[in-house]
Amino acid sequence: MDVLRGFALLGILLVNVQMMAGPQVRPGGVLVASHPDQVVEWLVTALISAKFYLLFSFLFGYSFALQRASAERAGEPFAPRHLRRLICLFLLGLAHGVLLFSGDVLTVYAVLSLVLFALRDTPARTLLRAAAWLVVGTSVCLLAWGAVTVSFGEPLRPQDIASAVETNVAAYRGGPGSVVETHLRSLRTMLGWNIVYGADMLAAFLAGLVAGRRHLLADSGRYRAQMRRIVLWCLPIGLAGGVFMAICRNGPLDARWYDVGSAIGVLTAPLLSAVYVCGLLLLLRTGPGRRVGRALAPAGRMALTNYLGQSLVMALVFTGYGLAWYGRYGTTAVLAGCLFLYVAQLAVSRVLLRHVRYGPAEWLLRTATLARRP
Template identity: 30%
Template sequence: MKKRIEALDALRGFSLLGILIANMLYFQYGDMTLNTIEPTTWWDNAAFYFTKIFVEASSYPIFGFLFGYGVILFVRALENRDLKTRGPLWRRAIGLIILGSLHIAFVWDGDILLTYGAGLIIIMLFIKRKVKTLLIWASVLAVLMAPILIFKTDVLALAGLEETAAVLADGTYWEVMQQRIGVVEGMPFIFVLISLPIAFCFIALLSFFTIGPFVLLGMAAAKTDFFTHIGTKTKLLKRLALLVPIGLVCKSFLYSDHFAGKLIYGAGTYLLALGYIALFTLIYLAKHETKLAQAFVSMGRLSLTNYLMQSLIFTTVFYGYGFGLFGKLGVAIGLLLAVAVYVLQLYISNLYTRHFSIGPVEWLLRKFVYLGNGRS
């Protein structure tokens, strides 16, 4: 049981690296499209296409898979202690929504916590469903969301982001905050109070549906105890790991002008995510006793705290109210900086978990979820 939990934590820690690398383009440029970034050197071009093909759109599904898996484990833990599940699940959703909203308002608008909090409300409808039902719905949702994945890049390219970039590069904290939450001068406060939360939740739900297939897949995997005795499943993992090169080939159609090419790219984002899950799990099983493997475990256990710290660090580095390096470092240096900060987080997380079993933000959310019922 311990290894199964540690394997999940390590995979969660690994997914944070991909999420950070993918987010770097948004931290640095306020956008993720080639039209906006326009790398001029071979190393920036290489870093840009590495991010787009190897990382972007294939890291969040991994986190979604783990989120779905974790929901089932969470429900089982409650049931094993003869506790009701409805209240804690709702409080977990509300807690994530509150954290996500605060993250968007005060730190960064590339938040995923609101997405998962809003999505958890929908997930509750599937918790008691059979594995077959979950897999069918995952497949249906993947097909329904295909247009969003296929045309995502085109939509982003059409968005007018010059004003946004200018505010992020030179604006004060208050100006950036207003831009982030969509407040314009003269807007009635009552309108902000009512409309913005609704808009945020709508966007969060739409975002959740794009990773929904992996959330449902994670729930199905948990119901089959996939990570229980995971060491006996190496043959299956090796087969799934073959999806890595297949996914990379598919994602190389990133800027194809043909519908078929866009469809292949969309499929590649999911295939690569599945391949990464299998490949990293295989590597972890082979190296789970090493210090590096344990550092990934520690990183995963503090995933919520580490995720929020990444936002605090990089908005301070790039935005005008911080060091003001927005759009100035280049994609390659930004990539190296992301890896450096991640390695530092690995080291600090490993030190932290020698003394504490849970991160500060995780502790706060857990207190809210259990409301004094404690946790074993």
Template identity: 25%
Template sequence: MRLQSIDALRGVAILGILFMNIYFHGSIITGYGELTPKPFTDTIIEALNSVFIDGRFRTLFCLLFGAGLAIQHHAYKKKKYSPKAFLTIRMNWLMLFGLVHGIFIFGGDILLLYSVCALSILNSLNLPLKKLRRKAYLFLSIGAALALAITLVLVFFLDEQTMLRASTEYNELYQLWFSGYFNQLWIQGGIAISIVLTSPLFIYWQVTGLMMLGAFLYRIGFFKRGFTQSQLFIISLAALSLICIDFIILLNSPALTDETSSILASTSAIFVALIYAHIVIKLSHHKNKIIAVLSNVGKVAFSLYILQSIAMAMLLRFWHQGFHLSAQRVDYVLIACGFTLIQILIAHYYLQYFKQGPLEYLWRNACQHSLYKRMYKNKNAHH
């Protein structure tokens, strides 16, 4: 039985991810080039991003990915199938989807990384609750320590500078990126694969820790009831404290890039994402109309994630290349808001005729085909 709260949370995560990625969909190698003088609206949006957006929705998606693994693990185990064998097939297919997405559409793909990370923790899904929680906390602690170390190195030793749109470096990268689609393929593929290869330096620990935490939270019934008042108070206090630390570092290092700020915000993102989850879970208890809308989005989240990349690539890389030379952050936010509405409408009308998103359907059938093929081979091997 599907949990509406998990569908709704998946909807929140997939819609929120666009607001994180929008600056890189047009040009992944430049991101948002800062304007001089800096518009006041840019400052406001950066502050709002730091509190509500940076890393928050990616973190939420990781937690839900882990919860999904736990749900499937339990279902396969109940049917007396091998959960590891089934989940390995699913993750191998997701890896292929991620490679195609990362190379041909958007180099900031997360599917490839998530599938690799998930494969590495399948055995952990069998752990008793206390051991699973302890391992999740350990991995998250390692990820937080590495994030802080990377931020401090960049702030105090490498003197990383925000890329100005009027700079020679920005113009050179802009010309390189828009010199042709085949150049973009090489750049995107290199970035997508390098994210996975370099993940043990930082992001692997956080992603796997979040997946294990998501599995743990599912097993203790969190997605049905949320936190207690005392738990929520402690998590909110931790979130507020970490956000304040982030702001102190940002104010003392105004030249930090979007990428570095995202690394810095990755620890506070864990607690903010948990607060988001708690709010949505509580709203789902009252059959809120907003929850119903978000649940529809969550049911086709995989398809919408890829659609985001395709639509933004067409708009910002092929139809309107000059947009990046003059656009302010508010312009990107308005595009994200507009496409958020479009995604909500697509999900609503699509699910009136179909039960699954097109890519969800393709993924499920590819997995079933691989499974039947494996079972047929095993059967013949025994004869």
């Protein structure tokens, strides 16, 4: 689990930074997008967007099963522990969303944890069936809205985009008060989308809960043949869905097709996420793969701290909290910086966990869960 979390941190970072860094602009709000930047953005959409938050969500559901088993072994009631945990998670997410990054998912996770708790004793087959319907339902809703937009919407004019960019540039390059005010507006705007995509996250929670009950990750070597088949059969479909989503979101189709692409992406992203998981688990069975696992595991063990740390660093770099570089650099340069940040997190996590057992955010969450110092 720690290795998978450490791997997922990179995908989350590469997606989130594009929101926090903003599109590159010249003075006057004229958008700048070099050909390399367009290619990089297209590839991130096709291969990463909508895949890694599903992996994190799956692991969240898996952890739920482990936490319940831990409470039972300790002879303590699970409900109070879980309630304290989700309250702490919600407050962390609220602070994260208001102060650092309006695209926060921790608050959504906390709310969906209530649903997960209510369904904790539901039979596995029912949970998997519900997960499938949630994914299909989310895709259908997006497809219906996208069809309306394509049929009746007007293509965005360059001046409309430039106006919105100018507003964001001024807000994020302003002082801390301007940044917080912008985050609050964004949180209200994103509420509806959190509800739509929350169903997709819940589906991954349910799949993770079933996997956690069966301890699939504890002895993944037993399922090597099945994992190879998953990679073989799911990779072409998942890639095709990712490519179609990139065509709709990043071109050559215009912005009216965004939600149509998202609908196909939601439907096929679980397949590509499964390919990534199975491919990594198979890799860990090899000599080089074990070295990769040793590099990723410490960062995954303190994944919450690293997730919040990524947002803190990006806020200091791109907003008025620090350097205010919002909109100053293209996607290629920004993602290169993210790779440096990610490698630094791997190194710092490894050093830190030689001296302490938990990262700071994990320690806080565990303290709230246990209602005592760990």
